Structures are given as structure tokens and as C-alpha cells.
Amino acid sequence: MTVDVLVDASVYPLEVVMGAAYVFVDRCFLLLDRAPEGRVKVSFTPRPGSAVDAAALAGEFQNELLAQALRARIAERHEKVREALVARALFGAAPEQQPAEAAPATDAQLGLEPRFLPAAEDDYLDDPLGIAVPWEEKYGPPAEKASATEPAEAAPPPAGGGTDGEPR
Amino acid sequence: MTRLGCGLDLARRGTTLPLVDALGPFRFRAVANRVLLTGDAGAHALVTREEFEALLDGRAPADEAKRAELREKGFLAGERTPEQEAAGMTRRKAFLATGPYLHVLVTTLRCNQGCVYCHASRIGMASPGHDMSVETAERAIEVALCSPSPTLTFEFQGGEPLANWPVVRRVVERALELGRGSGKTIRFSLVSNLSLMDDEKLAFLVDHGVQVCTSLDGPQDLHDANRPLAGGSSHAETVRWMERIDSAYAARGLDRELYHVEALLTVTRASLGRARDIVDEYVRRGLQAIFARPLNPFGFATRTWATIGYGTDDFLAFHRAMLDEMVERNRRGTQILERLATIFLSKILSDTDPNYLDIRSPCGAGIGQIAYDHDGSVFACDEGRMLNQMGDPMFRLGHLSRDGYGDLVESPVVRSLCVASCLEALPGCSDCAYQPYCGSCPVYNYATQGNIFGRMPDNEKCRLHMGVLDDLFGRIAAGDPEVGAIFRRWAVPRDRPFFSHEA
Numbered sequence: 001m002t003v004d005v006l007v008d009a010s011v012y013p014l015e016v017v018m019g020a021a022y023v024f025v026d027r028c029f030l031l032l033d034r035a036p037e038g039r040v041k042v043s044f045t046p047r048p049g050s051a052v053d054a055a056a057l058a059g060e061f062q063n064e065l066l067a068q069a070l071r072a073r074i075a076e077r078h079e080k081v082r083e084a085l086v087a088r089a090l091f092g093a094a095p096e097q098q099p100a101e102a103a104p105a106t107d108a109q110l111g112l113e114p115r116f117l118p119a120a121e122d123d124y125l126d127d128p129l130g131i132a133v134p135w136e137e138k139y140g141p142p143a144e145k146a147s148a149t150e151p152a153e154a155a156p157p158p159a160g161g162g163t164d165g166e167p168r
Numbered sequence: 169m170t171r172l173g174c175g176l177d178l179a180r181r182g183t184t185l186p187l188v189d190a191l192g193p194f195r196f197r198a199v200a201n202r203v204l205l206t207g208d209a210g211a212h213a214l215v216t217r218e219e220f221e222a223l224l225d226g227r228a229p230a231d232e233a234k235r236a237e238l239r240e241k242g243f244l245a246g247e248r249t250p251e252q253e254a255a256g257m258t259r260r261k262a263f264l265a266t267g268p269y270l271h272v273l274v275t276t277l278r279c280n281q282g283c284v285y286c287h288a289s290r291i292g293m294a295s296p297g298h299d300m301s302v303e304t305a306e307r308a309i310e311v312a313l314c315s316p317s318p319t320l321t322f323e324f325q326g327g328e329p330l331a332n333w334p335v336v337r338r339v340v341e342r343a344l345e346l347g348r349g350s351g352k353t354i355r356f357s358l359v360s361n362l363s364l365m366d367d368e369k370l371a372f373l374v375d376h377g378v379q380v381c382t383s384l385d386g387p388q389d390l391h392d393a394n395r396p397l398a399g400g401s402s403h404a405e406t407v408r409w410m411e412r413i414d415s416a417y418a419a420r421g422l423d424r425e426l427y428h429v430e431a432l433l434t435v436t437r438a439s440l441g442r443a444r445d446i447v448d449e450y451v452r453r454g455l456q457a458i459f460a461r462p463l464n465p466f467g468f469a470t471r472t473w474a475t476i477g478y479g480t481d482d483f484l485a486f487h488r489a490m491l492d493e494m495v496e497r498n499r500r501g502t503q504i505l506e507r508l509a510t511i512f513l514s515k516i517l518s519d520t521d522p523n524y525l526d527i528r529s530p531c532g533a534g535i536g537q538i539a540y541d542h543d544g545s546v547f548a549c550d551e552g553r554m555l556n557q558m559g560d561p562m563f564r565l566g567h568l569s570r571d572g573y574g575d576l577v578e579s580p581v582v583r584s585l586c587v588a589s590c591l592e593a594l595p596g597c598s599d600c601a602y603q604p605y606c607g608s609c610p611v612y613n614y615a616t617q618g619n620i621f622g623r624m625p626d627n628e629k630c631r632l633h634m635g636v637l638d639d640l641f642g643r644i645a646a647g648d649p650e651v652g653a654i655f656r657r658w659a660v661p662r663d664r665p666f667f668s669h670e671a
Contacts, residue, residue: 023618067623070595082593085264085530086586093267093535093582095314095574 002045003054005061009038012065016072017042020064027052171634172596172625174198176220190226192242197601199641209256210515210604211241214645256519260604263523263536268577269317270525270537272550273308273339274325275300276332277542277557281361281402283383283395284476285434286468290327299332300542307568308540309343313350314573315538319668320347321355325550327542330364340376347671354669357381362409362429363397370409374416379667382406384431384453386439386446394436394476407453414454417666425456425503426664432459435483436476443489447497451504458494459507460487462632465615466554480628484635491639498654505658512640513659515605522661525549527607527633529597531589534565534582544568546576548585551611563611585610588620596624602637 007017017040021030028044035041042061044054075082175198194205203220205213215238219229228235228244235244242248277298279290291298312320322343324336340356347354356378373380384406385391391403410429417427431453433439433446450458462483463469463476487508494504514522525532533548540546544567547553552563563585565576576582588610591597597608610620612629624630643651 063623067595071621074595074598075593078593078598082587082590085261085590085592086583088261088264089530089535089586090578090583092265092316093577095316095572095577 003058005042005058006039016069019068192245194243195601200645202645205243206601210260267316268538269319270321271312272323272539274542275329275335276327278331279328284472304544305335305339311573319353323357350671352671354671363405365409377667381430387449437478440486447493456503480631510658513655517659529591530586533585
């Protein structure tokens with residue numbers, strides 16, 4: 001026996017109706033359809049051989065609608081604090097480094113300087129790639145015609161062959 | 169009064185609006201004949217109904233000491249700054265910064281006991297193919313050592329972990345070896361029924377500072393009924409080895425007060441009404457703590473529920489009776505505490521969190537603990553692993569043969585569990601006065617309500633936590649200074665350096 005529930009779409013957003021209906025897919029076949037007067041019709045048909053009471057499920061669905069709607073609203077209202085906590089927790093659990101496949105070890109165990117930090121604080125003004133050197137100083141004054149889109153001469157590759165400055 | 173709500177009839181105040189400018193942010197709940205106020209960072213205050221009414225009218229309580237308390241705790245505006253509140257929350261949530269410290273290794277599913285409530289879905293001792301291999305265990309250690317946590321605890325679970333002794337032994341040796349130079353503190357904890365213990369194992373465990381935890385369900389008749397052992401009494405075996413282990417600690421000059429076998433109590437229907445007998449048994453065995461754990465809807469307990477199960481209100485009545493008994497013993501000078509109550513009291517009576525992974529927000533699944541099953545499958549927590557034993561791999565993070573630490577903790581399963589257990593954004597929790605002290609278990613919610621987001625009005629774990637907190641705050645509100653001193657003593661953590669290895 002199929003039981004229909006009409007939901008006022010001005011009270012419950014469609015994603016809330018869908019979320020609540022989804023909870024019942026293991027027990028029923030569900031169909032969502034438009035209904036007059038801005039309503040959504042949710043039809044519950046118990047799966048073949050199932051002993052579930054579709055009328056009771058419809059009542060349970062109404063409670064689930066409220067739970068989903070409230071959760072969505074509270075999640076939205078408390079989004080910042082939740083995101084801050086979750087981000088802090090996930091960042092806190094993140095690996096100190098990507099483990100090696102067979103024998104993971106920390107940078108300290110491998111005798112490396114910690115990654116992403118300069119080896120010594122007083123090195124921060126070093127400019128091995130010449131990034132801070134003005135264009136004119138490095139390549140001379142711009143050519144009269146080609147300067148708008150191309151440098152007069154390709155930049156030399158960075159020393160050491162690396163691409164991002166990480167220790168190799 | 170409804171269970172969730174504040175328990176106060178505010179509607180009768182008519183249209184009068186509180187002068188919120190005079191108040192700080194707080195949640196509130198009627199407790200005994202008082203009103204409990206709590207803040208985000210866990211501060212609490214108990215005020216009379218009249219004082220609460222005055223607060224809502226924007227009038228500070230007449231009592232100067234009470235006014236000072238409310239100002240200091242931020243319930244009255246004007247003294248505690250937002251920066252102080254933020255610092256309090258950071259301190260309270262310090263566990264978020266450290267990552268997984270608990271690494272549960274299920275060394276085998278085999279067990280020689282047939283406990284009526286087995287959560288671990290045990291396998292018979294003769295069944296092959298249910299032991300963790302040395303290679304799998306070593307890979308688990310390597311993964312665990314990638315956690316940024318400064319402290320790592322390797323917990324041996326089963327089945328009966330002693331049934332796979334070579335792996336227990338190897339994990340201890342290898343973890344200490346691999347951890348050397350990492351700067352981490354490493355601990356080991358063995359959860360065992362002790363019946364497979366022998367002198368060699370005992371010597372190794374004590375030599376290597378492995379903490380031993382067992383189950384003790386009460387006097388012999390109760391324990392043996394819950395935990396049958398073929399051909400003997402499981403109670404006799406357990407207490408015999410408890411005494412041996414405690415003697416071994418004492419022989420090393422360790423303080424008996426701090427160093428003894430810890431025990432867990434699983435409450436079944438047969439335990440109800442026997443709180444005094446159980447406390448007697450624990451005190452007789454020299455134990456100073458009982459961890460009263462309700463039955464979980466996992467494993468074998470789901471099949472035996474009809475004979476051993478009970479309602480949450482039954483558990484709460486048992487728990488209250490046990491606390492009554494313990495408080496009386498403490499008044500007479502005996503040190504005995506209950507751990508569930510102590511976890512909550514630690515949060516209530518201090519400005520920090522004991523980091524009990526099942527009762528915190530967000531919960532510890534994947535960000536505080538990782539569980540490694542015997543076959544190398546990895547789960548966000550031990551409860552998730554138990555659910556897998558029941559045929560539902562919902563909380564599986566990956567497998568040790570192909571996934572590294574980063575793959576496991578960055579799994580979408582971990583993110584989902586983290587979001588679903590953030591009480592600050594859950595209906596029924598976000599505005600609950602007990603939110604700063606509580607925790608939600610998404611695995612429990614999923615197993616009982618079909619959704620990792622708990623539906624609190626009919627969530628039995630929520631009912632249990634609220635019941636215990638109502639009881640504790642009721643006792644605090646009663647104002648007996650001796651009870652206050654007992655609770656403060658319970659809430660003080662005690663360090664056991666013999667079980668910590670500075671790597």
C-alpha cells in the first residue's frame with residue numbers, strides 16, 4: 001500500500017525533503033513529485049516482502065523532516081564555529097610529513113632540516129633565483145616592439161634543477 | 169519536565185524580555201532546586217530560581233559573592249573579555265591540536281571466553297586465520313608513528329590479545345625501537361581477561377612497563393555468569409593474576425596506590441541492584457576505580473539483549489546507587505571512584521578536558537584514535553571496527569597494505585565523523601547546558617538510529633549522559649563540602665610515569 005505525504009515547500013526546502021526521504025530508501029520505494037499549492041508529494045511504497053507499516057513510516061518521515069530542517073538551519077547558523085573546530089581537528093591530525101611506503105621516519109630522524117622552514121632565519125633575504133632583481137637590471141631596457149608579450153631573452157633555469165626549492 | 173529543554177517555565181514571564189546587554193552568553197538548565205548556567209569554555213555556576221529570574225530581568229543578584237562569581241565566569245557582562253573566553257575555549261579544546269594518540273591493535277579475534285555481551289564478536293580459539301601477522305603489526309606501528317601526537321598509546325585488544333602473544337611482544341619491542349629519537353612518549357596498554365597469562369609474559373609486560381587492564385564484573389557468581397570460561401572460573405583466574413601482577417609492581421618498589429591492574433565493569437541486567445556487592449568486590453581487590461560501562465549495541469550483545477539488556481533509566485539508577493555507595497566509602501576513608509563520573513567531573517571542575525575520546529566534541533574517531541584490525545583493515549575507531557565485524561564496513565578508512573597515515577586520516581570518513589560529532593552545531597546539543605562537557609558517538613548513532621547525526625530526543629546515549637550529569641550537578645548543588653572535596657579529589661589526574669616511555 002502506498003502512502004502519500006504532502007509537504008509545504010515554503011516551510012521545508014526541497015533539499016530537506018529529499019534528505020528526509022532518503023533516510024527511508026532501505027525500507028520503501030520513494031517518489032517525489034510536484035503537487036498543487038506549492039507542495040511536494042512524497043509517496044512511500046513498502047518494498048516487496050517488507051512488513052513495514054507505511055503509515056507509521058510517514059509519521060516517522062515527518063519527524064525526520066523536522067530533524068533535517070533544524071540540522072540544516074543550526075549548521076548554517078553555527079557554520080563558522082563548526083568549521084573552525086573541524087579545520088583545527090583535521091589540521092591537528094594531519095601528518096607531519098607524508099610517510100615513506102616501507103619505513104616512515106620523521107625529518108629529524110632522516111637528518112633533514114624541517115621542510116617549509118628556512119634553514120636559518122638570517123637567510124631570508126637571500127635571493128638565489130634573482131626574483132627580487134628588477135627586470136631592467138636583469139635584462140636591460142624593454143625592446144621597442146616585442147616587449148608587450150615576450151621577454152627579450154628567456155630566463156635561465158634555476159640553479160640546482162629543482163622546481164620548488166624543497167630539499168631533494 | 170522534558171528531558172531536552174531547559175526545564176524552566178519561561179513562558180509564564182509573558183512578554184518581558186531579558187536585558188541581554190547586562191548578561192554574558194550562557195546556556196541554562198534546571199538542576200535540583202537550582203538553575204545551572206554554563207559557558208562555551210566550560211565555566212559553570214549554580215544560582216537560585218530567584219537569582220535566575222533577576223538575571224533575566226537584568227538585575228544582578230543581591231549577594232556580592234555571587235555577583236563576583238558570575239562576573240568572573242562571564243555570565244554577567246563587563247569583566248570577562250572575549251579574548252579570555254577564546255583562550256578558555258582553546259585550552260578546553262587543546263586536544264584538537266595533537267592528532268591520533270590512541271592506536272588500537274586487534275591482535276586476534278580468537279578468545280577463550282564466551283562473554284554474554286562480547287562486543288568484539290569473538291572467534292573460537294581453534295579457528296585459524298584470525299590473528300594479526302607480525303608484518304601487519306609492524307606496518308601499523310609505522311603508520312602510528314606518523315601521527316603528530318606527542319604521546320602515542322598502543323592498546324592491545326581482541327578477542328583475547330594474549331592468544332597472539334608473539335605479536336604483542338613484537339609491537340612493544342618494535343615501537344620502542346622505531347620511536348627512538350622521535351621525542352614522543354610511548355605507552356602500551358593490554359586489555360586482557362588474563363586467563364592466558366604466564367610467568368614469561370608477566371615478566372615481559374612488567375619489564376616493559378605495559379599497563380594491564382582487565383574486566384571484573386563483580387563478585388564471583390556475577391563475573392562467572394557474564395564471562396564463562398570452559399573448565400574453570402574466569403573470576404578465579406582473573407583475580408589470581410591481578411594479585412600476581414600487583415605483586416610484581418610492588419616488588420619493583422612501585423606505589424601500590426598508583427600501580428595496579430585496572431578493571432572495567434560491564435553492566436548487565438544481572439548487575440542491576442548489586443552496586444554494593446560490586447563496590448565491595450573492587451575494594452576487596454585493592455582497586456581504586458570502577459569504570460561502569462553500559463552495554464553497547466554491538467557484537468554478541470545484540471543477540472543476547474533479551475536476557476541481559478536493560479533500559480537507560482535502569483542503568484542510571486544503578487549508577488546513582490553505585491555513586492551513593494562510593495561517596496559513603498570515601499567519607500569513611502576508602503579511596504574508590506567511578507570513571508564515567510570522573511570524566512565528567514574533570515571537565516566540570518577544571519578548565520581543561522581529559523581527552524576521553526568517546527565524550528568530547530568532536531569525537532576522537534580518526535582524529536584522536538585509529539583502530540587496526542587483525543587483517544590490516546583500518547577503522548576510525550574501535551566501535552567502527554566492531555560494526556565491521558557485524559558486516560557493515562561504513563567506518564573503514566583503508567588498509568595497511570596500501571594506505572599511509574595521510575591517506576587514512578584525510579579520508580572523507582574522518583571528515584564526516586568529525587562534522588557529525590561537533591556538538592556546537594547539532595540540534596539538541598548546540599543549546600544544551602551540558603554541551604561543554606558532553607560528546608556524541610556517530611558510530612553509536614548510526615548503529616541505533618541509522619544516521620551518524622544523532623537524533624537526540626530519542627537517543628539513549630544522550631539520555632544516559634544527561635542523566636549522569638543531572639545526578640552529578642544535583643550532588644554539587646546540594647552543597648555538601650565533603651562531597652565537593654571527594655569530587656575534586658576524583659577529578660585530579662594522576663600520572664604513572666612507569667608506564668610512559670620517553671622515546
